[in-house]
Amino acid sequence: MNEIKQLLESNRKWSEAQKSNDPSFFESLVARQTPRYLWIGCSDSRVPANQILNLPPGDVFVHRNVANLVIHTDFNCLSVLQYAVEVLKVKHIIVCGHYGCGGVEASLVGGTKGLIDNWLGHIRDLSQKYDDELSQLSGEQKSARMCEINVLEQAENVRRNSIVKEALKRGQDLHVHSLIYSLKNGLLKDLSQH
Numbered sequence: 001m002n003e004i005k006q007l008l009e010s011n012r013k014w015s016e017a018q019k020s021n022d023p024s025f026f027e028s029l030v031a032r033q034t035p036r037y038l039w040i041g042c043s044d045s046r047v048p049a050n051q052i053l054n055l056p057p058g059d060v061f062v063h064r065n066v067a068n069l070v071i072h073t074d075f076n077c078l079s080v081l082q083y084a085v086e087v088l089k090v091k092h093i094i095v096c097g098h099y100g101c102g103g104v105e106a107s108l109v110g111g112t113k114g115l116i117d118n119w120l121g122h123i124r125d126l127s128q129k130y131d132d133e134l135s136q137l138s139g140e141q142k143s144a145r146m147c148e149i150n151v152l153e154q155a156e157n158v159r160r161n162s163i164v165k166e167a168l169k170r171g172q173d174l175h176v177h178s179l180i181y182s183l184k185n186g187l188l189k190d191l192s193q194h
């Protein structure tokens, strides 16, 4: 069986399992989309939003890119943000990074990886901004701290964004969170509490 056939078979089994657990599962999902959370995370295959949060389809609106960046001119991310805030009216925007992020680490070691260097340049700018702190660290510690800094800075970009600022001005119930995920134990940590 080729790989796509295997995927379709896997999907069919999943669909059947959902229906046997809850016969109205798909009908209620089709009827409306009212997620409470917007997740802005890394594209890394090991960090899937719904599975980590243990939430079913319908609960999380998701945007993922390499190294979970929120760039002021990225119309893909901004369109997701606007739709989530103004149409879906999510209550929580979660920027989630992860330790051992390949994008963050690539930006620290330098070298060239082609087109993606331009995207990772945003993290390189941040590593220069935090050079005093980062130069005291090395290896895994340095990478881990840079991953945390990146999440905090991207969440700050969300807060500074006009879509979010306007929503808060209107009195919309909206909160921005900075989380980081550990591949080693599968746990999330709230960086805003540290």
Ligand SMILES: [Zn+2]
Pocket: 042, 043, 044, 066, 067, 068, 098, 100, 101, 102, 103, 104
């Ligand atoms: Zn990553």
